[in-house]
Amino acid sequence: MTLGDLLPLIGIPLLVGGFALRLNPLLVVLIAGITTALAVGMAPLQIVELIGDKFLSARSLALFILILPMIGLLERHGLREQAARLVSRFRRASAGGILLFYFVFRQFSAAIGLPGVGGQVSMVRPLLVPMLEGAASVRSGKLPERTVERIRAEAAAVENIALFFGEDIFIALGAVLLMDAFLRENGIKGIDPIKIGLWAIPSAIAALLIHSIRLVRLDAKIALDAAESDGE
Amino acid sequence: MKTLITFDMVAYVVGLMTVAISFAIFSDRSNRKRFTTALFWALFAFCLLFDGILGNAFGKHVAHQIIGAAVVALVLVAGLGGVGRGAAPATNGESIRPVGNWLFLPSLSIPVVVIACSVGLKGRAIGGVPIFDDQATLEALAVAAIVALALACAVTRGTPVQAFREARRLIDTVGWVAILPIVLAILGGVFAAAKTGESIKVLTLMLAPHHERFLVVALYCLGMAVFTIIMGNAFAAFPVMASGLALPILVKEMGGNPAPLMAIGMVAGYCGTLVTPMAANFNIMPAALLELKDRYGVIKAQAPTAIAMLCANIVLMEFLAF
Known part of the structure; x- marks a missing residue:
C-alpha cells in the first residue's frame, strides 16, 4: 500500500463526513469529486472538462422530466382521486395485497425485458400510492400521518426491490451484458449469457419470498397504527 | 450512422421542456426564490441544449469545459440555498370536467407505446434511414411521453400551457434533488478517471483470506454491497470486485462456476443500492416526489429486505457456485 494507492480514496471520507454533517x-x-481529481494531479481546466463530459453521458437520468407535464395535468384533473375511488370499489383490497400484486407484476415484467412499465414518476406517485391510501382508508378510516408516510415509503421500496431483483434475469439488459463483456474481456470463454440470467433466478425468488413476508405483515401494522391514533 | 431519432434529439426535447418549466417558475409569484430557482433550471436547460452548437463553434474540448462550468454554477446556486418552491397553481376558475376512468389512458399508454416502439420499430428504417439508434428504449420513452401528453390534453381538454404550469408544481416538490442523480453520475466518472476502484481492489486483496472459501464468498458479496454503497451504483463496483476477488481467487484458485459467481455477485451489489443515499434516483428522489418528511424514509423501508437478501445471496453463492 503506497500513498499513490490511497490518494484516489480521498473523496470517500469527504462524502461520509459531508452527509453526516447534513450539508447540501x-x-x-x-x-x-473536485478534491479527488486534484489529488490525482488533474489540472482545473481538465476537471471542468471531465465534469461537462460526464454530464453529457448522464443525460438519460433527466428523462423523467418528459412525463412531468402529462402527470401534472392528469393530477390536476383528479387522477389520484380517481385511482383511490377505483380501488375503494374492491372492499377486500388491502394495501399489503396491492403491493404484493404490484411486486409480482413488476418483477415479472422486468424479468421478461420490460423494465419501462413502472416508474416512480409515472406509476408510483400518480397511481400506486393513491390506490394504497384508498384501500387502507376504506379499512381503517382516516389515516394518521405516520401511516401515510409508511405506505408511501413502502410503495417506493416495492418499485425498487422488484425491479432490481427481476431485471438481472433478462439477457439483453445492462447487467447481464456487462457481466458477459467482463467475462470475455478476462479470457473466460464459453459462458452463455442465458446462463448468467438463469443464475439470477434463485436470488429473484429469495427476494420475492423475503419481501412478501414483510408485505403480508404490513396490513397488520397499518391497522395497529390507525387503532393507536384513534385511542389518542 | 444517421438515424431518424437520436438520443441527442431526446435530450433537446427534455431541454426545451425544462425551458418551458423555468418560464413557469419565473412567473410564479408564490415562490420567494423564483429568480434563482428559474436560473437553476435555465442553467440545466442550457447544459442539455447547447452541447452541439458549442461543439460546432469551439470544438469538443471547449464545449465540454463550458458545460462543466455551467454544471458547477448550477450546483452552487442550489448548494447555497437558491432553489425554493411555490404554491400549487390556482385554478383561475377553469372548470374541471369529470372524465372518470379515461384519466388512466395517458399514463397507461406510456408502457404500451414504449413496448410497441422498442419491439415493433427497432431495426426498422424509413427510406433507408433507421428510426432508432442503439438507445432505442430511451428514445421510445421520449416518443411515448409526447404521445401521452397529447392524449392527456385530449382527455382533460387541457392545454400544454396548463400542463407546464402543473409540471412546475411537480418539479418544485422534487427541487434540486432532481439533478442529484446526474451529479452523482459525474462523481462516478471522476472516480473512474482517478482509478479509485483500483485502490479499493488493492485494499480488498490485502484483506482476502485465501484459504477459507466461505469467508472469500462472504467478503466478495459484502465487498460488492459496501462498494456499491460508496459509489451508488453496482455496475461501478462489479468490475472491481469481480476482477479483484471473484476471478483470481474463487474461479481460478478454487474452481468456482463463473456464471453464478457473476450473477449473484451483481445482485449482492443491489443490496447496497437499496440502502445508499448515493443511489439518489432510486432512494432520495422518490422520497422527495412522494413528499415524505424523512429524506431517508425509502431507504429505511428497504433496509430489512436488503440485509436479509445480502445474507441469502452469500448462502446461495456458497451452494450454487461450487
Whole structure:
C-alpha cells in the first residue's frame, strides 16, 4: 500500500463526513469529486472538462422530466382521486395485497425485458400510492400521518426491490451484458449469457419470498397504527 | 450512422421542456426564490441544449469545459440555498370536467407505446434511414411521453400551457434533488478517471483470506454491497470486485462456476443500492416526489429486505457456485 494507492480514496471520507454533517448533498458530491481529481494531479481546466463530459453521458437520468407535464395535468384533473375511488370499489383490497400484486407484476415484467412499465414518476406517485391510501382508508378510516408516510415509503421500496431483483434475469439488459463483456474481456470463454440470467433466478425468488413476508405483515401494522391514533 | 431519432434529439426535447418549466417558475409569484430557482433550471436547460452548437463553434474540448462550468454554477446556486418552491397553481376558475376512468389512458399508454416502439420499430428504417439508434428504449420513452401528453390534453381538454404550469408544481416538490442523480453520475466518472476502484481492489486483496472459501464468498458479496454503497451504483463496483476477488481467487484458485459467481455477485451489489443515499434516483428522489418528511424514509423501508437478501445471496453463492 503506497500513498499513490490511497490518494484516489480521498473523496470517500469527504462524502461520509459531508452527509453526516447534513450539508447540501450537491455541494458535498461536487467537492468530493473536485478534491479527488486534484489529488490525482488533474489540472482545473481538465476537471471542468471531465465534469461537462460526464454530464453529457448522464443525460438519460433527466428523462423523467418528459412525463412531468402529462402527470401534472392528469393530477390536476383528479387522477389520484380517481385511482383511490377505483380501488375503494374492491372492499377486500388491502394495501399489503396491492403491493404484493404490484411486486409480482413488476418483477415479472422486468424479468421478461420490460423494465419501462413502472416508474416512480409515472406509476408510483400518480397511481400506486393513491390506490394504497384508498384501500387502507376504506379499512381503517382516516389515516394518521405516520401511516401515510409508511405506505408511501413502502410503495417506493416495492418499485425498487422488484425491479432490481427481476431485471438481472433478462439477457439483453445492462447487467447481464456487462457481466458477459467482463467475462470475455478476462479470457473466460464459453459462458452463455442465458446462463448468467438463469443464475439470477434463485436470488429473484429469495427476494420475492423475503419481501412478501414483510408485505403480508404490513396490513397488520397499518391497522395497529390507525387503532393507536384513534385511542389518542 | 444517421438515424431518424437520436438520443441527442431526446435530450433537446427534455431541454426545451425544462425551458418551458423555468418560464413557469419565473412567473410564479408564490415562490420567494423564483429568480434563482428559474436560473437553476435555465442553467440545466442550457447544459442539455447547447452541447452541439458549442461543439460546432469551439470544438469538443471547449464545449465540454463550458458545460462543466455551467454544471458547477448550477450546483452552487442550489448548494447555497437558491432553489425554493411555490404554491400549487390556482385554478383561475377553469372548470374541471369529470372524465372518470379515461384519466388512466395517458399514463397507461406510456408502457404500451414504449413496448410497441422498442419491439415493433427497432431495426426498422424509413427510406433507408433507421428510426432508432442503439438507445432505442430511451428514445421510445421520449416518443411515448409526447404521445401521452397529447392524449392527456385530449382527455382533460387541457392545454400544454396548463400542463407546464402543473409540471412546475411537480418539479418544485422534487427541487434540486432532481439533478442529484446526474451529479452523482459525474462523481462516478471522476472516480473512474482517478482509478479509485483500483485502490479499493488493492485494499480488498490485502484483506482476502485465501484459504477459507466461505469467508472469500462472504467478503466478495459484502465487498460488492459496501462498494456499491460508496459509489451508488453496482455496475461501478462489479468490475472491481469481480476482477479483484471473484476471478483470481474463487474461479481460478478454487474452481468456482463463473456464471453464478457473476450473477449473484451483481445482485449482492443491489443490496447496497437499496440502502445508499448515493443511489439518489432510486432512494432520495422518490422520497422527495412522494413528499415524505424523512429524506431517508425509502431507504429505511428497504433496509430489512436488503440485509436479509445480502445474507441469502452469500448462502446461495456458497451452494450454487461450487
